Amino acid sequence: MITVASLTRAQLGERLAGPGIHLRTGRFTTLLRSPIGGVADGIHLLYGDYPLHEGFADFHLDLVRPATLRRWLRPQVSLLYDGRSMFKPLPLDQAFPMFEWGLNWCVSSRANRYLIVHAAVVEKGGRAAILPAPPGSGKSTLCAALVGRGGWRLLSDELTLLRLDDGMLHPLPRPISLKNASIGVIRDYVPGSVMSRAVTDTVKGTVAHVRAPADSVARAVETALPAWVVFPRFEAGAAITAEPMPRAETFMQLAQNCFNYSLLGAEGFTALVGLVERSQGYRFRYGVLDEALAFFDSLPAVS
């Protein structure tokens, strides 16, 4: 199997600027092309373990510099989905984050054989914990700590894919997106974590991406059984609390975090009921990562 790491940075840059690479993440293949150095840097740094595939691509993405007069003053980057621009251009510096967001958009707006929850999902011993959360609740920080130091496997930091036919969680291990203060927190808490250059002034503030653990990438076809749904909330200095949630409330909160719940109709409802029946929900507040990790290791098995 050929991986991105088999190419030098220079070769990767050439391939990206020319025919592109068929980058395989989980079960999706993206034909990515871009002459922008920041994109090649990000791919080289964070996607070394990912296979390169030939032939069919699920998504065709180009990151290009729009040919407007503005390019001389304030250079920009545009994301093209099969030749069409789907979003407003961003400052050129945000090219790599734009790839990450664009790929999330591709999956969440198209892959309708899964119920897709906006949530991180990690696994240990075959059982998975889902961490849904609105932005700013400390979901990604917790996720990065769990997979960086807690011995959990990363299924995904953003998109929990629930297979409609068997209720299993399908991995989509990709870089973990950290924002603002979390960047420093994880840099200190997970020594040796590989992180992309922090990009400032994005719509989400300052962002940086952490490389997914090699083991999680290697196990990208191994599904997991849902067992816990933990709604995290970070509060500086707060003592840890974990309040079990009634099933109905877990259901409603999860549904609100789904991208395609109403699109899937009855099928989505049934899948989500199955997930909630198999899982225990918690409303979880934490202030210290060590304590949070200890809580996750103490999660009782659900039958």
Next chain:
Amino acid sequence: MKHDRLAPLLAGALRVPEELPALDEAGWDLLLRQAGAANLLATLACLLEERGLLDRIAGPAREQLDWARVLARRHRQGVLWEVRLIRQALAEPGLPLILLKGAAYTVTGLPSAHGRLYSDIDVLVPEERLGETEAALMLAGWAGTHHDAYDQRYYREWMHELPPMRHLRRLSMIDVHHAILPKTAAMRPDPALLRAAAVPVPGMPGLHVLAPVDMVLHSAVHLFSDGEFNNALRDLFDIHRLLCHFGNDRRFWVELLPRARRLELERPLFYALRYGAMFLGTPVPEAVRAEVAGPSPGLLVLMDGLFRRALLPDHASCGDRFSPLARFLLYLRGNWLRMPPLLLARHLFHKAFLSPRKSGPEAA
């Protein structure tokens, strides 16, 4: 299936889906992108499903088709629900309701509905009851979208429809028509004739759709008199499927041409039959083909050059260097057909120089 820029993979796929299981991965990659650009991905999926071929499609391509089928299923549910609510809104004041195009195909379960995705529901009501219809829809939560005074005048004085209405909560769109062509157009098919021939929808009291011949003619005039070709191949495929479906009945072919003449729509019918046959192999009886009047041979050469490009998906793999020009000329032609030259000049001037200063994205 070889790839020719003016006869793309997608046209062949719609014509002979039976050959698709033999397509390789690179072929699927291109075909699905062309289908996506043409808004025909779900249609392609449904076509394969109807023929029992889905299981024979290569894994990753099959999965993309499955994604699209989910959209089509949800779309159908959504349309049936909206139609029910529109019907409810208009039932109490006793307003007649005829559905046009996509929504008509969906409620009658025509093959043209399978996998067809569209963004608004088109209805036809008598012009003298337009005000009542608008009021009833507003009471049920739909509101007009174009608030600019010029746009209001454009729609209400010159067009064949009200400014599009959007539901305040569900965001669904309705286009309320009182005719199928603008008041300013040279061709004036009498809407009273269309309404008189409309047929009830079984199981949905009070709901009507156009008669089969009228449905085809409306679809043809919409495609070949408009200047927008974003969904052109989809619309041509609609006509193809309508003709294949209704064409089983011999009376349909007997009625089609006389009806086209009566409604002054023979020219669009000519184009529909010609390009349907050219791209999709639409079966047309020889007698009809020989009788229907087209443009002069010289003009036909020009129109072939334009339509053969504009009917293709707007995708990098389709068309040639003349395609953008063809689309632009047909855009001008579409406006020309909609309005007399002076009015058109004024309208295009307003849209080009005056509207952008005030509004922007909602321009008509």
